[in-house]
Amino acid sequence: xxxTKEMLEATVKGLxxxxxxxxxxxxxxxxxxxxxxxxxxxxxxxxxxxDAINHAVENYDxxxxxxxxxxxSLDYDGKVQAETINLTDTYELVEAIVTKVEKQFKITEELDxxxxxxxxxx
Numbered sequence: 795x796x797x798t799k800e801m802l803e804a805t806v807k808g809l810x811x812x813x814x815x816x817x818x819x820x821x822x823x824x825x826x827x828x829x830x831x832x833x834x835x836x837x838x839x840x841x842x843x844x845d846a847i848n849h850a851v852e853n854y855d856x857x858x859x860x861x862x863x864x865x866x867s868l869d870y871d872g873k874v875q876a877e878t879i880n881l882t883d884t885y886e887l888v889e890a891i892v893t894k895v896e897k898q899f900k901i902t903e904e905l906d907x908x909x910x911x912x913x914x915x916x
Contacts, residue, residue, distance in 0.1 A: 843895055849894055853890075862879055864876050
């Protein structure tokens with residue numbers, strides 16, 4: 795009986811290892827499927843994009859108080875405090891980032907290969 799139990803335990807362990815391996819394979823294939831239609835860029839290009847975003851955010855004027863909605867409240871000591879601070883003008887921040895990134899590349903129009911003449915931009 796002890797041999798049967800040991801055999802069953804070994805079988806269970808082997809199956810658990812196989813399940814773990816299959817789960818890792820499944821996760822890898824799901825990631826490959828997710829990435830299948832993504833455009834490919836080099837790590838150098840990604841670094842250029844990251845640097846452009848960092849530069850745009852670092853140089854953005856966050857001190858402009860007109861860009862925020864502030865909600866004030868009184869705390870228990872009677873002190874006024876800013877309860878919430880919302881950046882309302884995110885368009886300008888996004889525009890600054892996009893502009894900085896676009897300046898790093900030569901952007902061309904892609905041709906629509908589904909059209910017979912292949913000349914209409916997407």
